Amino acid sequence: xxxxxxxxxxxxxxxxxxxxxxxxxxxxxxxxxxxxxxxxxxxxxxxxxxxxxxxxxxxxxxxxxxxxxxxxxxxxxxxxxxxxxxxxxxxxxxxxxxxxxxxxxxxxxxxxxxxxxxxxxxxxxxxxxxxxxxxxxxxxxxxxxxxxxxxxxxxxx
Amino acid sequence: xxxxxxxxxxxxxxxxxxxxxxxxxxxxxxxxxxxxxxxxxxxxxxxxxxxxxxxxxxxxxxxxxxxxxxxxxxxxxxxxxxxxxxxxxxxxxxxxxxxxxxxxxxxxxxxxxxxxxxxxxxxxxxxxxxxxxxxxxxxxxxxxxxxxxxxxxxxxxxxxxxxxxxxxxxxxxxxxxxxxxxxxxxxxxxxxxxxxxxxxxxxxxxxxxxxxxxxxxxxxxxxxxxxxxxxxxxxxxxxxxxxxxxxxxxxxxxxxxxxxxxxxxxxxxxxxxxxxxxxxxxxxxxxxxxx
Ligand SMILES: Cc1cc2nc3c(=O)[nH]c(=O)nc-3n(C[C@H](O)[C@H](O)[C@H](O)COP(=O)(O)OP(=O)(O)OC[C@H]3O[C@@H](n4cnc5c(N)ncnc54)[C@H](O)[C@@H]3O)c2cc1C
Ligand code: FES
Ligand code: FES
Numbered sequence: 001x002x003x004x005x006x007x008x009x010x011x012x013x014x015x016x017x018x019x020x021x022x023x024x025x026x027x028x029x030x031x032x033x034x035x036x037x038x039x040x041x042x043x044x045x046x047x048x049x050x051x052x053x054x055x056x057x058x059x060x061x062x063x064x065x066x067x068x069x070x071x072x073x074x075x076x077x078x079x080x081x082x083x084x085x086x087x088x089x090x091x092x093x094x095x096x097x098x099x100x101x102x103x104x105x106x107x108x109x110x111x112x113x114x115x116x117x118x119x120x121x122x123x124x125x126x127x128x129x130x131x132x133x134x135x136x137x138x139x140x141x142x143x144x145x146x147x148x149x150x151x152x153x154x155x156x157x
Numbered sequence: 158x159x160x161x162x163x164x165x166x167x168x169x170x171x172x173x174x175x176x177x178x179x180x181x182x183x184x185x186x187x188x189x190x191x192x193x194x195x196x197x198x199x200x201x202x203x204x205x206x207x208x209x210x211x212x213x214x215x216x217x218x219x220x221x222x223x224x225x226x227x228x229x230x231x232x233x234x235x236x237x238x239x240x241x242x243x244x245x246x247x248x249x250x251x252x253x254x255x256x257x258x259x260x261x262x263x264x265x266x267x268x269x270x271x272x273x274x275x276x277x278x279x280x281x282x283x284x285x286x287x288x289x290x291x292x293x294x295x296x297x298x299x300x301x302x303x304x305x306x307x308x309x310x311x312x313x314x315x316x317x318x319x320x321x322x323x324x325x326x327x328x329x330x331x332x333x334x335x336x337x338x339x340x341x342x343x344x345x346x347x348x349x350x351x352x353x354x355x356x357x358x359x360x361x362x363x364x365x366x367x368x369x370x371x372x373x374x375x376x377x378x379x380x381x382x383x384x385x386x387x388x389x390x391x392x393x394x395x396x397x398x399x400x401x402x403x404x405x406x407x408x409x410x411x412x413x414x415x416x417x418x419x420x421x422x423x424x425x426x427x428x429x430x431x432x433x434x435x436x437x438x439x440x441x442x443x444x445x446x447x448x
Contacts, residue, residue: 001160019158019202020192041193043186043256044341055231055258061189062259063182065160066206109255131253131341 005067007031008077014064023067024048024059027074035075035104039133046132049105050074056112058131075104078111086156087111090149091142098136106132106142114150118157122147159201166210166289169317172203174291177314179203183211183227184259186252187268211263211319222325223287226263226318233262241323243278243330243349250274250334253341263318266303269310269369276304276370277349277362278332284323290316297322304369328352329437331430334364335422337413345414348402348426352434357386359431366406366419376401376427390435395428402427 003026004013014030022041027033027050037047041060048059051073078085087107090096097103106129113120113128120128125146134142161179163169173179180199182188183206191197205211211227214237222240224233230248234257238245244262251257251274265273266286279286279300286298292315300321303311312318330351336342347364359380361373376398383394403424408416 019160020198022189022193042190043252046253046255049255056255057259058186058255060193061185061256063160063185063189063192063202063204065162065202066182066185066204068162112254128254131255 001065003064003068005070005072007033007072008074017064019063019065021064022060023050023052023062023064023072026064026067027059027072033074033076036108037101037104039101043131044133045102045105046109046129047102047105049108049132051108051112056109073108075108078107085111085149086152087114087145087149090145090152094141094145094148096137096141096145102132102134102136106134110142110146110149114146114153118154119150120146158199161201161203162207163203163205164207166208166319169203169205169208170289170291173317174315176201176203181205181267181317183261183264183267184229186256186260187264205263205317214320217322220324221322223320223322224262225320226266227261230257230260230262240325241278241282241330242326243282243332243351244275244323246330246332247274247278247334247347247349250332250336250344256341262321266310266318266321267312269304269308271304271307271367271369272344272347272365273370274332274334274344274347274364276300277347277364278330278351279321279323280362280370280372281349281351281360282323282326282330283351283360284321286321287319288312288316289319295319301372304371307368326351328354329434329441331433333426333430335414335426343413346406346408346419346422346426348423348430350427350430350434352438354386354438357381357384359384359434361402361405361427363402363406363423366408366423368407371405373402373405373427376405380431389439390432395431398431399424399428 039045039047043058043061050059161172179201181203211225214224234245262275265275284300289295332349334347335345344365346366349362351360403420406423408419410416
């Protein structure tokens with residue numbers, strides 16, 4: 001089947017999509033956006049998190065056909081040209097990235113958090129990121145990065 | 158495989174009648190795992206996401222809420238948490254924020270897993286499941302009659318789940334779940350309590366401790382007879398309630414826990430949830446008297 005949707009503001013069409021295929025597969029293998037990572041394909045790790053019509057979801061659990069006509073935003077759509085999103089900057093500065101596999105999903109999920117809750121408490125950060133697994137960092141630096149990005153963003157507004 | 162995209166409820170029912178082997182997909186949080194791992198290869202997927210009727214809820218004339226099968230957990234929590242507190246508590250424990258943005262009570266009912274977190278509060282709160290087929294119209298199935306076996310429900314092959322009906326809480330409600338960590342776990346076992354002060358009755362629901370979700374019927378009858386609604390909770394009544402709730406379970410040993418542990422935990426959760434609910438209820442009563 002053919003599936004058309006908007007990704008990061010651009011119209012995209014994918015052809016010959018298998019009916020049981022996930023949105024994650026379509027994004028990575030057909031649209032050429034490898035930012036969202038594929039690790040578990042069962043909703044456990046959060047590394048495939050993207051926005052679907054404004055809500056963060058596991059792209060591995062959305063059937064491609066369900067994305068027809070919808071708006072997707074991936075980690076690739078967060079930076080503006082060369083200017084990184086404050087979260088992306090903070091992740092780099094705080095050492096919240098080691099192997100980096102979990103990073104795109106964490107950044108999309110944390111991005112949604114600080115859009116909704118400009119100054120989240122540590123408990124709120126942990127709650128929001130509960131569905132994102134990281135094997136490397138021990139999470140402390142990730143939480144630090146979210147805190148820093150939230151503070152900068154609030155100060156800038 | 159086909160991908161069917163009904164736009165309305167009538168079209169969805171027609172599609173299901175025409176292709177009964179088509180598997181409905183709402184949030185996809187159960188279905189996609191099965192597809193990704195090749196555990197299931199339905200002849201067709203019936204995508205319900207475009208059916209707007211499923212994603213709304215309303216307060217009906219008889220005072221009950223009618224909640225569309227496709228309302229995701231995240232909205233259930235923010236929009237109905239005050240009126241359906243037991244169910245909202247259970248919803249807060251489902252998966253992660255990403256899962257709660259997609260997963261629905263309709264999908265939980267459709268999967269009919271004994272471990273589904275929405276089932277105990279639906280049972281404790283006397284929910285009724287509205288299902289419909291093009292051929293036979295609407296059937297209203299009380300939650301207690303909906304679950305038939307492990308992943309088996311009263312839903313017929315040509316039927317779809319339209320909504321669940323539930324009264325707004327008339328008293329405190331609590332849900333408790335044992336899991337191996339705080340987030341992202343399927344319940345080892347769970348328990349829900351709903352106080353119905355107008356009827357001087359307490360509703361219960363047991364999860365993940367029997368082939369189906371079920372009520373602790375004997376424990377409910379015991380409280381209906383023995384609970385003094387104008388007094389502090391009698392420790393002997395509380396203890397007996399816990400014992401009867403544990404006896405209502407018929408758990409199995411599996412990788413997540415032993416039968417013995419589950420039975421014990423059901424008794425503990427029954428006592429705890431009733432204590433929490435009773436304390437809230439008494440505080441409300443005393444508050445009203447003082448005010
Ligand atoms: C990482 C992860 C964590 C999870 N954690 C939990 C948890 O803590 N607690 C819990 O209870 N569940 C959990 N789940 C399971 C799942 O999220 C829930 O069962 C959810 O309620 C399913 O809803 P859905 O809309 O996504 O269902 P779908 O996957 O769309 O459908 C599930 C089943 O219901 C059927 N169905 C869907 N809608 C209808 C309808 N309207 N009429 C008839 N049949 C229908 C489908 O055909 C399918 O068989 C988890 C899943 C994942 C991937
Ligand atoms: S790949 Fe989607 S959650 Fe792990
Ligand atoms: S940095 Fe390696 S998984 Fe998180």
